[in-house]
Amino acid sequence: xxxxxxxxxxxxxxxxxxxxxxxxxxxxxxxxxxxxxxxxxxxxxxxxxxxxxxxxxxxxxxxxxxxxxxxxxxxxxxxxxxxxxxxxxxxxxxxxxxxxxxxxxxxxxxxxxxxxxxxxxxxxx
Amino acid sequence: xxxxxxxxxxxxxxxxxxxxxxxxxxxxxxxxxxxxxxxxxxxxxxxxxxxxxxxxxxxxxxxxxxxxxxxxxxxxxxxxxxxxxxxxxxxxxxxxxxxxxxxxxxxxxxxxxxxxxxxxxxxxx
DNA sequence: ACAATTATACGAACTTTTTCGTAGATGCAA
DNA sequence: TTGCATCTACGAAAAAGTTCGTATAATTGT
Numbered sequence: 001x002x003x004x005x006x007x008x009x010x011x012x013x014x015x016x017x018x019x020x021x022x023x024x025x026x027x028x029x030x031x032x033x034x035x036x037x038x039x040x041x042x043x044x045x046x047x048x049x050x051x052x053x054x055x056x057x058x059x060x061x062x063x064x065x066x067x068x069x070x071x072x073x074x075x076x077x078x079x080x081x082x083x084x085x086x087x088x089x090x091x092x093x094x095x096x097x098x099x100x101x102x103x104x105x106x107x108x109x110x111x112x113x114x115x116x117x118x119x120x121x122x123x124x125x
Numbered sequence: 126x127x128x129x130x131x132x133x134x135x136x137x138x139x140x141x142x143x144x145x146x147x148x149x150x151x152x153x154x155x156x157x158x159x160x161x162x163x164x165x166x167x168x169x170x171x172x173x174x175x176x177x178x179x180x181x182x183x184x185x186x187x188x189x190x191x192x193x194x195x196x197x198x199x200x201x202x203x204x205x206x207x208x209x210x211x212x213x214x215x216x217x218x219x220x221x222x223x224x225x226x227x228x229x230x231x232x233x234x235x236x237x238x239x240x241x242x243x244x245x246x247x248x249x250x
Numbered sequence: 251a252c253a254a255t256t257a258t259a260c261g262a263a264c265t266t267t268t269t270c271g272t273a274g275a276t277g278c279a280a
Numbered sequence: 281t282t283g284c285a286t287c288t289a290c291g292a293a294a295a296a297g298t299t300c301g302t303a304t305a306a307t308t309g310t
Contacts, residue, residue: 006266006267006268007267007268008267008268009267010213010214011213014213014214018216023287024287024288025286025287039269040269040270040271041286041287042269042270042271042272042288042289043268043269043270045287045288045289046268046269046270046289046290047267047268047269049288049289049290050267061288064275064276064277064286064287064288065286065287065288066287066288074214075225075228077214078210078214078215078222078225079225079228079229081210081214082210082222082225082226083229085203085206085207086226088135088136088139089135089139089199089202089203089206090203091143093236094226094227094232094236095232095236095237095239095240097203097207097226098223098226098227098240098243099239099240099243100200100203100204100207101207101211101219101222101223101226102219102223102243102244102247103200103204104204104208107219107220109248111218111219111220112220112244112247112248114220114224115220115223115224115244116241116244118223118224118227119227119237119240119241119244122227122237123234123237131296131297131298132297133297133298134297148257149257149258150256150257164299165299165300165301166256166257167258167259167299167300167301167302168298168299168300170257170258170259171259171260171298171299171300172297172298172299174258174259174260175297186258189256189257189258189305189306189307190256190257190258191257191258
Protein backbone atom coordinates (compact mmCIF):
# COMPACT_ATOMS: atom_id res chain seq x y z
CA UNK A 1 0.00 0.00 0.00
CA UNK A 2 2.93 2.30 -0.63
CA UNK A 3 2.19 5.34 -2.74
CA UNK A 4 5.00 6.24 -5.05
CA UNK A 5 4.04 8.96 -7.53
CA UNK A 6 6.44 9.86 -10.29
CA UNK A 7 7.75 13.40 -10.50
CA UNK A 8 5.11 14.55 -12.93
CA UNK A 9 2.43 12.92 -10.89
CA UNK A 10 3.70 14.65 -7.81
CA UNK A 11 3.51 18.01 -9.53
CA UNK A 12 -0.07 17.36 -10.41
CA UNK A 13 -0.93 16.11 -6.96
CA UNK A 14 0.53 19.28 -5.51
CA UNK A 15 -1.81 21.33 -7.62
CA UNK A 16 -4.77 19.21 -6.63
CA UNK A 17 -3.88 19.51 -2.96
CA UNK A 18 -3.69 23.26 -3.28
CA UNK A 19 -6.78 23.86 -5.35
CA UNK A 20 -9.02 21.00 -4.36
CA UNK A 21 -11.10 20.05 -7.35
CA UNK A 22 -9.72 20.63 -10.79
CA UNK A 23 -10.44 19.99 -14.40
CA UNK A 24 -7.65 18.87 -16.64
CA UNK A 25 -7.49 22.36 -18.04
CA UNK A 26 -7.11 23.90 -14.59
CA UNK A 27 -4.18 21.65 -13.87
CA UNK A 28 -2.68 22.14 -17.30
CA UNK A 29 -2.72 25.90 -16.96
CA UNK A 30 -1.27 25.88 -13.49
CA UNK A 31 1.38 23.52 -14.74
CA UNK A 32 2.23 25.72 -17.68
CA UNK A 33 2.97 28.68 -15.47
CA UNK A 34 6.22 28.23 -13.67
CA UNK A 35 7.64 26.50 -16.74
CA UNK A 36 9.47 27.66 -19.81
CA UNK A 37 7.69 25.77 -22.55
CA UNK A 38 4.01 25.07 -22.48
CA UNK A 39 2.82 21.69 -21.37
CA UNK A 40 0.67 19.97 -23.95
CA UNK A 41 -2.93 19.63 -22.95
CA UNK A 42 -3.20 15.98 -23.88
CA UNK A 43 -0.01 15.29 -21.99
CA UNK A 44 -1.61 16.51 -18.81
CA UNK A 45 -4.79 14.64 -19.64
CA UNK A 46 -2.92 11.41 -20.15
CA UNK A 47 -1.04 11.77 -16.91
CA UNK A 48 -4.22 12.36 -14.98
CA UNK A 49 -5.83 9.37 -16.61
CA UNK A 50 -2.91 7.24 -15.56
CA UNK A 51 -3.13 8.63 -12.07
CA UNK A 52 -6.74 7.64 -12.05
CA UNK A 53 -5.91 4.08 -13.04
CA UNK A 54 -3.37 3.95 -10.26
CA UNK A 55 -5.85 5.23 -7.75
CA UNK A 56 -4.01 8.43 -7.00
CA UNK A 57 -6.99 10.55 -7.93
CA UNK A 58 -10.70 10.14 -8.33
CA UNK A 59 -12.88 11.89 -10.85
CA UNK A 60 -16.40 12.91 -11.41
CA UNK A 61 -17.42 12.05 -14.94
CA UNK A 62 -21.02 13.10 -14.69
CA UNK A 63 -20.49 16.09 -16.93
CA UNK A 64 -18.51 16.14 -20.10
CA UNK A 65 -15.62 17.95 -18.46
CA UNK A 66 -14.36 15.64 -15.77
CA UNK A 67 -13.46 16.95 -12.36
CA UNK A 68 -10.50 15.48 -10.57
CA UNK A 69 -9.63 15.28 -6.92
CA UNK A 70 -6.64 13.82 -5.08
CA UNK A 71 -7.26 10.47 -3.43
CA UNK A 72 -3.96 10.28 -1.60
CA UNK A 73 -3.30 12.77 1.12
CA UNK A 74 -0.58 15.34 1.11
CA UNK A 75 0.63 14.24 4.51
CA UNK A 76 0.80 10.55 3.75
CA UNK A 77 2.51 11.06 0.43
CA UNK A 78 5.08 13.51 1.67
CA UNK A 79 5.69 11.34 4.69
CA UNK A 80 6.63 8.50 2.40
CA UNK A 81 8.97 10.70 0.44
CA UNK A 82 10.59 12.05 3.57
CA UNK A 83 10.95 8.64 5.16
CA UNK A 84 12.65 7.32 2.08
CA UNK A 85 14.96 10.26 2.06
CA UNK A 86 15.75 9.95 5.75
CA UNK A 87 16.54 6.29 5.35
CA UNK A 88 18.74 6.61 2.32
CA UNK A 89 20.35 10.02 2.30
CA UNK A 90 20.35 10.83 6.01
CA UNK A 91 21.22 7.44 7.43
CA UNK A 92 17.98 7.20 9.35
CA UNK A 93 18.31 10.45 11.23
CA UNK A 94 15.35 12.77 10.95
CA UNK A 95 17.30 15.37 12.86
CA UNK A 96 19.90 15.54 10.16
CA UNK A 97 17.24 16.11 7.56
CA UNK A 98 15.58 18.80 9.65
CA UNK A 99 18.77 20.71 10.19
CA UNK A 100 19.69 20.47 6.56
CA UNK A 101 16.27 21.75 5.60
CA UNK A 102 16.60 24.74 7.88
CA UNK A 103 20.15 25.59 6.98
CA UNK A 104 19.75 27.15 3.59
CA UNK A 105 16.16 28.19 3.34
CA UNK A 106 15.72 31.40 5.18
CA UNK A 107 12.70 30.72 7.29
CA UNK A 108 10.75 33.55 8.80
CA UNK A 109 10.71 34.12 12.52
CA UNK A 110 7.14 32.92 12.67
CA UNK A 111 8.10 29.69 11.01
CA UNK A 112 10.87 29.14 13.49
CA UNK A 113 8.50 29.85 16.33
CA UNK A 114 6.04 27.40 14.94
CA UNK A 115 8.66 24.71 14.80
CA UNK A 116 9.77 25.38 18.35
CA UNK A 117 6.24 25.08 19.60
CA UNK A 118 5.81 21.91 17.68
CA UNK A 119 8.93 20.42 19.19
CA UNK A 120 7.85 21.38 22.68
CA UNK A 121 4.61 19.56 22.05
CA UNK A 122 6.52 16.54 20.90
CA UNK A 123 8.65 16.52 24.01
CA UNK A 124 5.65 16.30 26.25
CA UNK A 125 5.30 12.72 25.13
CA UNK B 126 24.99 23.80 -11.96
CA UNK B 127 22.08 21.89 -10.48
CA UNK B 128 22.81 18.32 -9.48
CA UNK B 129 19.94 15.95 -10.08
CA UNK B 130 20.93 12.35 -9.51
CA UNK B 131 18.47 9.61 -10.37
CA UNK B 132 17.28 7.24 -7.68
CA UNK B 133 19.89 4.62 -8.41
CA UNK B 134 22.56 7.23 -8.54
CA UNK B 135 21.44 8.59 -5.23
CA UNK B 136 21.69 5.16 -3.65
CA UNK B 137 25.23 4.86 -4.88
CA UNK B 138 26.15 8.35 -3.76
CA UNK B 139 24.84 7.56 -0.31
CA UNK B 140 27.18 4.62 -0.10
CA UNK B 141 30.10 6.71 -1.30
CA UNK B 142 29.33 9.41 1.24
CA UNK B 143 29.26 6.86 4.00
CA UNK B 144 32.32 4.86 3.07
CA UNK B 145 34.47 7.39 1.36
CA UNK B 146 36.44 5.64 -1.35
CA UNK B 147 34.99 2.57 -2.95
CA UNK B 148 35.58 0.11 -5.69
CA UNK B 149 32.68 -0.97 -7.82
CA UNK B 150 32.61 -4.21 -5.91
CA UNK B 151 32.38 -2.44 -2.59
CA UNK B 152 29.39 -0.50 -3.79
CA UNK B 153 27.81 -3.49 -5.43
CA UNK B 154 27.99 -5.55 -2.27
CA UNK B 155 26.64 -2.79 -0.09
CA UNK B 156 23.88 -2.32 -2.62
CA UNK B 157 23.03 -6.01 -2.65
CA UNK B 158 22.44 -6.07 1.06
CA UNK B 159 19.20 -4.40 1.95
CA UNK B 160 17.67 -5.74 -1.24
CA UNK B 161 15.79 -8.87 -2.13
CA UNK B 162 17.43 -9.87 -5.36
CA UNK B 163 21.08 -9.38 -6.04
CA UNK B 164 22.20 -6.43 -8.07
CA UNK B 165 24.23 -7.42 -11.08
CA UNK B 166 27.83 -6.40 -10.91
CA UNK B 167 27.94 -4.93 -14.36
CA UNK B 168 24.81 -3.00 -13.61
CA UNK B 169 26.51 -1.23 -10.78
CA UNK B 170 29.60 -0.75 -12.88
CA UNK B 171 27.60 0.81 -15.67
CA UNK B 172 25.82 3.16 -13.32
CA UNK B 173 29.05 4.33 -11.82
CA UNK B 174 30.51 4.88 -15.25
CA UNK B 175 27.54 7.02 -16.15
CA UNK B 176 27.92 8.93 -12.91
CA UNK B 177 31.51 9.55 -13.83
CA UNK B 178 30.51 10.95 -17.21
CA UNK B 179 28.05 13.22 -15.50
CA UNK B 180 30.67 14.41 -13.05
CA UNK B 181 28.94 13.03 -9.99
CA UNK B 182 31.97 11.00 -9.03
CA UNK B 183 35.67 10.94 -9.75
CA UNK B 184 37.82 7.87 -10.02
CA UNK B 185 41.37 6.81 -9.71
CA UNK B 186 42.25 4.54 -12.60
CA UNK B 187 45.89 4.10 -11.77
CA UNK B 188 45.40 0.52 -10.73
CA UNK B 189 43.30 -2.03 -12.53
CA UNK B 190 40.57 -1.86 -9.97
CA UNK B 191 39.29 1.68 -10.14
CA UNK B 192 38.54 3.59 -6.97
CA UNK B 193 35.58 5.90 -6.92
CA UNK B 194 34.81 8.91 -4.79
CA UNK B 195 31.82 11.25 -4.68
CA UNK B 196 32.38 14.59 -6.34
CA UNK B 197 29.15 16.17 -5.20
CA UNK B 198 28.68 16.76 -1.51
CA UNK B 199 26.04 15.18 0.62
CA UNK B 200 24.92 18.55 1.90
CA UNK B 201 24.62 20.23 -1.45
CA UNK B 202 22.81 17.33 -3.02
CA UNK B 203 20.35 16.80 -0.23
CA UNK B 204 19.80 20.53 -0.04
CA UNK B 205 18.72 20.49 -3.65
CA UNK B 206 16.35 17.63 -3.06
CA UNK B 207 14.87 19.27 -0.01
CA UNK B 208 14.51 22.65 -1.69
CA UNK B 209 12.68 21.06 -4.58
CA UNK B 210 10.41 19.27 -2.19
CA UNK B 211 9.76 22.38 -0.14
CA UNK B 212 8.92 24.35 -3.24
CA UNK B 213 6.62 21.81 -4.77
CA UNK B 214 5.05 19.70 -2.08
CA UNK B 215 5.19 22.10 0.84
CA UNK B 216 4.34 25.34 -0.87
CA UNK B 217 7.61 26.95 0.00
CA UNK B 218 7.40 26.40 3.73
CA UNK B 219 10.41 24.70 5.27
CA UNK B 220 8.55 24.61 8.57
CA UNK B 221 5.88 22.44 7.12
CA UNK B 222 8.44 20.01 5.88
CA UNK B 223 10.21 19.95 9.21
CA UNK B 224 7.06 19.25 11.15
CA UNK B 225 6.04 16.56 8.74
CA UNK B 226 9.44 14.95 9.04
CA UNK B 227 9.24 14.90 12.81
CA UNK B 228 5.67 13.74 13.04
CA UNK B 229 5.99 10.11 12.14
CA UNK B 230 9.57 9.18 12.66
CA UNK B 231 10.14 8.68 16.30
CA UNK B 232 13.23 10.69 17.00
CA UNK B 233 15.25 10.06 20.10
CA UNK B 234 15.41 12.63 22.84
CA UNK B 235 18.98 13.44 21.88
CA UNK B 236 17.94 14.13 18.37
CA UNK B 237 15.23 16.48 19.53
CA UNK B 238 17.72 18.25 21.76
CA UNK B 239 20.09 18.62 18.89
CA UNK B 240 17.42 20.21 16.79
CA UNK B 241 16.44 22.61 19.55
CA UNK B 242 20.02 23.73 19.96
CA UNK B 243 20.33 24.17 16.27
CA UNK B 244 17.24 26.33 16.14
CA UNK B 245 18.46 28.46 19.02
CA UNK B 246 21.64 29.04 17.10
CA UNK B 247 19.64 30.01 14.07
CA UNK B 248 17.62 32.50 16.05
CA UNK B 249 20.68 34.38 17.17
CA UNK B 250 20.92 35.70 13.62
C1' DA C 251 52.15 -21.90 -18.19
C1' DC C 252 47.32 -22.47 -17.68
C1' DA C 253 42.82 -22.14 -15.81
C1' DA C 254 39.85 -19.66 -12.97
C1' DT C 255 38.67 -15.30 -11.25
C1' DT C 256 37.93 -10.49 -11.50
C1' DA C 257 38.29 -6.22 -13.78
C1' DT C 258 36.62 -2.57 -17.42
C1' DA C 259 34.19 -1.23 -21.63
C1' DC C 260 30.37 -1.09 -24.36
C1' DG C 261 26.28 -1.86 -26.80
C1' DA C 262 21.84 -3.25 -26.74
C1' DA C 263 17.56 -4.90 -24.64
C1' DC C 264 14.20 -3.66 -21.46
C1' DT C 265 11.34 -0.84 -18.33
C1' DT C 266 9.39 3.27 -16.88
C1' DT C 267 8.00 7.82 -17.61
C1' DT C 268 6.66 11.55 -20.52
C1' DT C 269 4.94 13.60 -24.63
C1' DC C 270 2.09 13.95 -28.45
C1' DG C 271 -0.95 13.05 -32.64
C1' DT C 272 -5.28 11.64 -34.06
C1' DA C 273 -10.06 10.20 -33.80
C1' DG C 274 -14.61 10.77 -32.29
C1' DA C 275 -18.13 13.02 -29.26
C1' DT C 276 -20.26 17.09 -27.35
C1' DG C 277 -21.28 21.93 -26.87
C1' DC C 278 -21.65 26.48 -28.57
C1' DA C 279 -22.18 30.44 -31.48
C1' DA C 280 -23.36 32.61 -35.82
C1' DT D 281 -27.46 23.73 -39.43
C1' DT D 282 -22.80 24.19 -39.91
C1' DG D 283 -18.39 25.13 -38.40
C1' DC D 284 -15.18 25.84 -34.55
C1' DA D 285 -13.55 25.05 -30.02
C1' DT D 286 -13.10 21.73 -26.36
C1' DC D 287 -13.40 17.43 -24.32
C1' DT D 288 -12.05 12.31 -23.65
C1' DA D 289 -9.83 8.08 -25.20
C1' DC D 290 -6.17 5.74 -26.90
C1' DG D 291 -2.06 4.24 -29.06
C1' DA D 292 2.34 4.85 -29.94
C1' DA D 293 6.66 7.61 -30.34
C1' DA D 294 10.27 9.66 -27.66
C1' DA D 295 13.03 10.17 -23.68
C1' DA D 296 14.97 8.70 -19.45
C1' DG D 297 16.61 5.23 -16.55
C1' DT D 298 18.05 0.48 -15.58
C1' DT D 299 19.75 -4.09 -16.42
C1' DC D 300 22.50 -7.36 -18.55
C1' DG D 301 25.40 -10.19 -21.95
C1' DT D 302 29.64 -10.44 -24.10
C1' DA D 303 34.36 -9.25 -25.33
C1' DT D 304 38.72 -8.56 -23.67
C1' DA D 305 42.51 -7.62 -20.58
C1' DA D 306 44.89 -8.14 -16.08
C1' DT D 307 45.64 -10.85 -11.83
C1' DT D 308 45.88 -14.84 -8.93
C1' DG D 309 46.75 -19.46 -7.57
C1' DT D 310 48.28 -24.06 -8.74
